[in-house]
Amino acid sequence: MSRYLLDKFLYTVDRDPDLLERYRQDPRGTVAWWEAEMANRLLACHEQERSSWLAFEDAEREALATHDYPALFALGAHPFLTLTLFIGLFERDHPEPLGFQRAYAARLADWLGKPYPDISTC
Amino acid sequence: MAPLVAVVASTHHPFYYRASTQPPDQRPASVDTWVRKIEAFRETLRVAEPDVLVLVGSDHFHQLWLDNMPQFLVGAAPVYDANWYNEEREFGLPRMRLQGHPALSRHLLRRGLDLGFDLAFSNELRLDHSVTCPIITLRPEADLPVVPLYTNIFAPPMPQPRRFVELGQALRRMVEEWESDERVAIIGTGHLSLELGGPRQFGPHGPDPAFDAKAVRWIAEADVEGALSEVTLESLAEPGNATHGFMDFLLMMGAAGPGTPADYVDSLDLFHTMEAYFTWYPKEGT
Numbered sequence: 001m002s003r004y005l006l007d008k009f010l011y012t013v014d015r016d017p018d019l020l021e022r023y024r025q026d027p028r029g030t031v032a033w034w035e036a037e038m039a040n041r042l043l044a045c046h047e048q049e050r051s052s053w054l055a056f057e058d059a060e061r062e063a064l065a066t067h068d069y070p071a072l073f074a075l076g077a078h079p080f081l082t083l084t085l086f087i088g089l090f091e092r093d094h095p096e097p098l099g100f101q102r103a104y105a106a107r108l109a110d111w112l113g114k115p116y117p118d119i120s121t122c
Numbered sequence: 123m124a125p126l127v128a129v130v131a132s133t134h135h136p137f138y139y140r141a142s143t144q145p146p147d148q149r150p151a152s153v154d155t156w157v158r159k160i161e162a163f164r165e166t167l168r169v170a171e172p173d174v175l176v177l178v179g180s181d182h183f184h185q186l187w188l189d190n191m192p193q194f195l196v197g198a199a200p201v202y203d204a205n206w207y208n209e210e211r212e213f214g215l216p217r218m219r220l221q222g223h224p225a226l227s228r229h230l231l232r233r234g235l236d237l238g239f240d241l242a243f244s245n246e247l248r249l250d251h252s253v254t255c256p257i258i259t260l261r262p263e264a265d266l267p268v269v270p271l272y273t274n275i276f277a278p279p280m281p282q283p284r285r286f287v288e289l290g291q292a293l294r295r296m297v298e299e300w301e302s303d304e305r306v307a308i309i310g311t312g313h314l315s316l317e318l319g320g321p322r323q324f325g326p327h328g329p330d331p332a333f334d335a336k337a338v339r340w341i342a343e344a345d346v347e348g349a350l351s352e353v354t355l356e357s358l359a360e361p362g363n364a365t366h367g368f369m370d371f372l373l374m375m376g377a378a379g380p381g382t383p384a385d386y387v388d389s390l391d392l393f394h395t396m397e398a399y400f401t402w403y404p405k406e407g408t
Contacts, residue, residue, distance in 0.1 A: 004188055007188060008188070011183055011187065011188075014208055015184075015206070015207060015208060017207060017211075042189065043187065043189060044189070044190070073319065073320070078183070078276075078277075078319075079318060079319025079320055079363055079364075080182065080183065080276065080318050080319055080364065081183060081319075082319050083318050083319035083323070084182075084208060084212065087212055088208060088211055088212065091212075098324050098393075098394075101323060101324040102324055104319075104323070105320070105321050105322065105323045105324060105325075106321075108320060108321035109321050110321075111320065111321050112321050112322070116320060116359070116363055119278065120278040120279065121188055121277070121278075122279070
């Protein structure tokens with residue numbers, strides 16, 4: 001379980017316009033590159049100062065590589081980060097206002113009335 | 123001692139800027155109602171004639187991140203740039219630049235630490251919409267110096283709801299103990315029931331209208347004990363998965379003075395969330 005790393009992916013892609021477009025065009029390739037190059041970057045430090053232990057689990061990597069936001073919700077990725085990033089990725093494909101946001105809610109409808117997944121990272 | 127001239131609590135809705143800057147002949151009537159309500163609310167701050175604003179809000183994973191997460195943080199910079207690329211992208215928010223007030227920042231940090239709140243600080247802080255929305259709605263001239271106070275309502279583990287009330291009470295005391303004749307207003311924004319990134323998001327109204335009605339009553343009366351008797355970190359997930367933002371309202375109820383009814387109360391049932399606006403004009407001993 002590496003919710004923190006899932007959140008770190010969503011966070012770093014959401015804030016970078018070039019990376020956001022790259023992830024839209026090539027999700028699997030971007031996730032592979034990100035895990036190799038970025039997963040162990042300490043964000044506020046010089047790039048040579050790295051962690052050594054962060055890696056996705058298979059289900060996490062696959063959810064990111066397939067833009068599968070219902071799976072990310074189920075895995076406990078932070079819902080605000082997932083929503084914000086996926087609006088940036090796909091809102092443009094839905095001409096009506098809030099069309100993507102409503103479709104997003106509908107795809108999560110099986111969770112209505114149930115406790116949501118734990119999103120804590122510690 | 124510094125006069126605390128207003129305590130203002132509000133929801134923050136990042137779509138207000140875009141909605142209100144549409145040409146009037148192209149926007150729906152519901153936006154006109156929203157603008158009228160905001161302009162009336164703005165007047166409640168203007169008449170208090172503040173010189174400096176303490177802004178309570180919560181960074182939405184912009185600068186504050188899970189590798190180094192403060193629970194409560196006071197901005198201590200002379201200048202704050204504001205709004206981020208993803209807020210520009212999603213909400214059409216403008217880039218902004220606000221003057222800071224380092225002397226008041228220093229005072230709040232010193233007194234806060236001495237009163238038992240281990241406040242983090244930041245000498246270089248880019249603000250986000252939790253703080254710029256109330257500037258846009260309440261002080262669009264953006265001409266007053268500010269001191270931001272960020273709370274963690276986003277990343278568990280979070281402080282308990284009662285701690286927010288206590289910090290609000292302490293914040294008021296700190297302001298009133300500040301050796302200055304500058305007129306201070308404390309403005310804080312939070313949420314009523316809210317769902318983001320879940321199945322109840324972006325419905326025709328907020329995800330839990332019954333909670334919203336209760337919450338507006340609690341805030342309007344600053345009924346801290348009533349709120350705390352029903353609200354826990356666990357229960358706040360029930361009205362909607364982003365409803366922990368209500369804890370910023372608890373902080374403002376502490377600042378207003380528990381049991382002190384607001385002098386101004388208004389609300390507006392919008393799609394996907396309820397908006398609510400409150401102003402207190404503090405009197406000594408409340």
